[in-house]
Amino acid sequence: MELLKQKILKDGVVKKGNVLKVDSFLNHCIDVQLYTEIGKEFKRLFSDCEVTKILTIEASGIGIACVTAQFFNCVPVVFAKKSKTSNIGDDFYSSVVSSFTHGNTNTVIVSKNYINKDDKILIIDDFLANGAALNGLIDIIGQAGAEVVGAGIVIEKGFQPGGELIRGKGIRVESLAIIDSMNDETGEILFRN
């Protein structure tokens, strides 16, 4: 998605440790016009799919998922919550997720009321790096017996193993920008064609 790549090149900041800061437009301050274009693009990419729900994870996935859902006939958005405790009880599906960015582990939970075996679920998230969050969401959808239609990712770090890992499971992943390399000294960002 050319508009997104231009925005990343203009306003993204490469930090040490393979961190790409895009908080000026994607995940702290939000460019809502860009979100709208992102939502349209996800619809274009998954236009051949029946989608009954969109699943994402708090916090930065929520806005993208809600705007995207508007292009999928306003299907419900369910967002997984992060819980510090692993003692969840019977009302939730849960999966343990390690965060690359924050260097910690969360239990990710979704109420059993909001996903069921008849659902065809599109996952939406802002980043795909090591695939931990996405893997957790796929795990939860599996627990519910629902179908994963695919995963729509805004920025994939192509030099980290998540994309290969998830695609290797037979999951369709559509990333709007895949970064092949970035350099925190020069600030250079190279996209996959």
Next chain:
Amino acid sequence: MELLKQKILKDGVVKKGNVLKVDSFLNHCIDVQLYTEIGKEFKRLFSDCEVTKILTIEASGIGIACVTAQFFNCVPVVFAKKSKTSNIGDDFYSSVVSSFTHGNTNTVIVSKNYINKDDKILIIDDFLANGAALNGLIDIIGQAGAEVVGAGIVIEKGFQPGGELIRGKGIRVESLAIIDSMNDETGEILFRN
């Protein structure tokens, strides 16, 4: 907002301790069509105001704020983040907020890059109860020297002191549904007219 009140009466669940569960349509599973109507209604209520940014707080405010922003010419949405540490550094405005629902205290932070003294800010949030979160956001806007245009709240618990507290500061608060009382034994919910 009649549609919202009907939804609360139909799907809201009153729990012990003045908790209203609306996670089937507002803050875990999201009715995106309802969010769209909520956004339109906020625009109608604040149509006389110049708004340069919308400020909300993670997590459940983000989706509402993004959809609402579409009706305000896609102004940027900034979401305050919750931080466990109070040692924030110089790059952030911060305010300490006690959560009624979760019984804990968070430091709420916003990067200084994303609010400035020329901003006219509409605050959007899902709930107003004791006013702690809203007060924290107003505090942060004040630190930035920006203007609070008003606060758009989806559900106000009128029997808790937040609404009076914030309006008493001269802040314009528009709540789409104000609950005057609710009963966890009968399930009854009474709205203010």
